[in-house]
Amino acid sequence: METMISLERALDIVYEQVKPLGTEKVHLAQSYGRVLAKDIEAAIDMPPFDRSPLDGYAYCAQASDPAPLTLAIVSEIPAGTWSERELKLGECARIFTGAPIPQGANCVVRQEDTEPLGDRVQINQPVRPRANVVYRGEETKKGDIVLSKGELLSPAGVGLLASLGVEEVEVYQSPKVGILSTGSELREVGDSLTPGKIYNSNTYTLQGLLMEAGCKVKVAPFVADDLDETVAALKALEDMDFVVTTGGASVGDYDLIRDALEGVGCKLLFWKVNFKPGTPVAVGIKGDTLYFSLSGNPAAAVVNFELLVRPALRKLKGRKLPERTFPVYMDGDFGKSGKQRRFIRARAVFRNGEIWADPSFAQGSSVLRSMKGSHLLIDVPGGHGPVQKGERLQGRWISSWEED
Incomplete structure (x- = not known):
């Protein structure tokens, strides 16, 4: 097992273990948000005749x-x-x-x-020859590749296929992902809080992120910091493609998730990735199932998800793996400095054709509210020092803001 590795090394390890799922044919009406498993070739010209674009x-x-x-x-x-x-x-x-x-x-x-x-x-105003005519095949010609393998089927893409008479499409299967939150401090929403307890928000956040990513989600009831209970909960998720856990990933006496993963026969691939927030993330594998152990701190868990789980899901779903980073300019200061690489949450501001990042949220690893309204993760290198307004750094989209 490797420890305290770079994000790039962690992604390489994860990608080595992920193979795209099998494929299936679905009716066009059920294809929204699915990923194409083969190129789509136009069977007809579009439009199929010269037509008028107006009355x-x-x-x-x-x-x-x-x-x-x-x-x-x-x-x-x-x-x-x-x-x-x-x-x-x-x-x-x-x-x-x-x-x-x-x-x-x-x-x-x-x-x-x-x-x-x-x-x-x-x-009153005669027009020239060819004016206001949409010619046959002007949009698409028979034999053109209109959508490519690995593309996400957006509503516009589905509409394009419908205009060409496509009834069924071959897509990659939807990932099955299990969620397990751990921690003796957790209470379920709807229950009353007692001293020392907090509501379990991570399960709901992760469930939404996974559903948004087109996954079939199975939620296990959260468990206390008990090794036997955690092992039993993990065993109930063994039929998943991925399992995502939160809590118990650090070094304390009650951080049991790594022992629990080994208890179900999981081989740990790495533990600790050299960035903040969410350093103590771990990834393991058993058979074809990957296990992601994320931080229990709510904001850190989302950062872990965006940097490691979402890229792995893209490959699992058959998506292309595009370059995820792009230059941004800071629209505010960030006063902290440190030896570790850090990812700052920020709101995107578009100005004069450039992306500016406003980091004016609380950035603590437990501050889930900082994710609400955030569009970007800003990559601050280790040892960088305080970030100054106007500085140029690298950013990456969060969640649905990511380019498809």
Whole structure:
């Protein structure tokens, strides 16, 4: 087991153990938030015919057309219909948004630029050939790769597939993740607090983060700082892809999670990662199941999750693993300095095309409120000294703010 390793080394170890899950076919309506397991190739042109993007009149424009121009209305083409009549010079068709361009027409003039004259229309501002026509295949051509393996299916992506007539998609299976919070100080929400007790918030925070990440979540009842109880709770989660625990990860007499992991046959891969908050994080493996032991301090547990669990989930789900960091400018000071690398929670401020980070929240490892409204984790190198306003550092998105 390695100890006190860098975040980069910890991620390398985790990635070595994670293999993407199997795949399954699902109906398009059930594909939101899933990850594509294969490229999607367009089976048709989109649009499948030349169409009008607006309400107006279709006709054959000529460079020599006078202004105004008067044309005979010989047909009407609503969306969803098809006109077999070919237009001749001097003729036009009343056309509506989404309707197919009739034969003989090469443009559409806006209704606002015309005046009706019974069975004729006066075009006050004639348009040029090809104006206001969306041509067949302009958006997508048959055979184009429209979505790639490893992409998250957003609502827009699902809508794109629907427009191409795709009914089923092959996606990676959703991860099954178990949650276990430990600590004799914990009480369940709804119970009354007694002296020395606190409510169990970590389970609810982690459950939300995992659900947001598209996981199937199994929540084990929290346990006290008791080795036998912790081992029994972990055994009930052995059918999960990942298990995430909080509490009991440090060095105190009641920090039992590493002993409990070994008690269920788990091999510890590392313990302690060289950053704050959340240094005493541990990761182990048993069979194909990875176990993440996070800090019991609420804010530190979220930082642990964002830096280690979420990247592992991306690979497990078949996602691409993009570069996660980008430059940010500090919009406030952070007075602490220390030997260890530190991740500051901050709100993103967009100014003149740049990302600025406002760290004006309490930054203690137990201050969960600091995560609310935070969009960024700012990477402050070890030994850096106090952070100054205007300083340029590296940042990474938190949770759903991450680029997909």
